[in-house]
Amino acid sequence: MTKELAAPVRALLEQYRSMGEGVQDIEAALPQLRAWRAPDLSDGPVDDVEISDITIGDVPVRLYRPAGDGGLPLHVYFHGGGVVLGSALAGDLDGLLSRRAHDAACLVASVEYRLAPEHRFPAGADDCYTALTGLVADAERHGIARGAVTVGGASAGGNLAAVVALMARDLGGPAIALQLLEAAGTDLTKTSSAWRHPRPEHDTTREADLAMIDLYLSSLAERAHPYASPLFAPSLDGVAPAYLVNAEFDPRRDECEAYAARLRDAGVQAVSRTLPGHVHGSFGLPDWQPARDWRAAANAVLASANAAARAGRPLRLTAL
Numbered sequence: 001m002t003k004e005l006a007a008p009v010r011a012l013l014e015q016y017r018s019m020g021e022g023v024q025d026i027e028a029a030l031p032q033l034r035a036w037r038a039p040d041l042s043d044g045p046v047d048d049v050e051i052s053d054i055t056i057g058d059v060p061v062r063l064y065r066p067a068g069d070g071g072l073p074l075h076v077y078f079h080g081g082g083v084v085l086g087s088a089l090a091g092d093l094d095g096l097l098s099r100r101a102h103d104a105a106c107l108v109a110s111v112e113y114r115l116a117p118e119h120r121f122p123a124g125a126d127d128c129y130t131a132l133t134g135l136v137a138d139a140e141r142h143g144i145a146r147g148a149v150t151v152g153g154a155s156a157g158g159n160l161a162a163v164v165a166l167m168a169r170d171l172g173g174p175a176i177a178l179q180l181l182e183a184a185g186t187d188l189t190k191t192s193s194a195w196r197h198p199r200p201e202h203d204t205t206r207e208a209d210l211a212m213i214d215l216y217l218s219s220l221a222e223r224a225h226p227y228a229s230p231l232f233a234p235s236l237d238g239v240a241p242a243y244l245v246n247a248e249f250d251p252r253r254d255e256c257e258a259y260a261a262r263l264r265d266a267g268v269q270a271v272s273r274t275l276p277g278h279v280h281g282s283f284g285l286p287d288w289q290p291a292r293d294w295r296a297a298a299n300a301v302l303a304s305a306n307a308a309a310r311a312g313r314p315l316r317l318t319a320l
Contacts, residue, residue, distance in 0.1 A: 041284060058130075074148065078153035114127055128160045155280065189232075194253065246272060278291075
């Protein structure tokens with residue numbers, strides 16, 4: 001373990017390793033892994049956010065609505081978990097997303113997309129897109145300002161947010177003001193230098209990550225499908241602007257930075273920010289100040305995008 005890592009981050013890496021020790025069959029371990037719950041990430045009391053559950057088509061969605069009059073910006077959020085773990089309805093995201101709804105003054109919609117291996121690609125991505133389009137189609141009923149719609153997610157949820165932004169462009173879906181991608185995987189082939197040359201600070205190995213990915217995908221060819229690996233989309237012209245937040249010691253950092261570069265090459269506004277001392281998932285530590293700072297910065301970016309969209313001003317992304 002290197003000296004760069006703070007004690008809470010070292011403990012998180014040890015937790016990752018203890019969870020992985022002896023797990024030869026990821027699929028068999030899923031019930032145990034799915035029982036884990038995240039700590040409260042509200043970063044203090046949030047008293048003015050109403051939480052309710054609805055269904056869009058056949059997709060369950062949990063809504064976080066802050067106090068306020070008139071149509072609110074909409075932020076559609078996709079949870080992490082390697083597309084095999086996690087839930088929008090279990091309650092462990094309530095603090096995190098109530099805080100986001102409050103700080104960014106928007107309606108947050110957290111999507112309970114179908115998980116692999118029970119439901120393989122593209123089921124989860126299709127659910128995420130269905131939730132986005134259904135919410136915007138019924139904007140008046142849900143109190144949504146149509147011109148201020150964003151998507152976001154962390155880890156695998158960041159992958160899905162990037163995929164949904166691509167789908168919205170390809171399928172003539174809602175205009176998206178921003179895709180907020182946190183520690184996102186954009187390349188499920190895992191062929192970057194970081195994956196092929198692991199460091200002690202990395203949260204997992206290439207082999208372990210591919211074992212989880214192969215529960216989601218049905219073939220090697222699908223690893224490079226644009227709706228699985230947005231980095232390999234033939235064109236990124238016209239995709240929503242992106243703000244990507246990366247961890248210094250996350251092997252996914254390379255693919256995030258590559259995705260931001262490809263977006264910029266296509267004329268799309270994109271900022272990639274790398275936060276020092278972080279590993280994958282350390283943004284979810286409850287009592288470590290740099291993790292709190294990560295969450296606050298992400299919410300500030302979203303608040304700025306919402307304000308610009310509501311005012312009809314051009315978005316101007318900067319590395320906060």
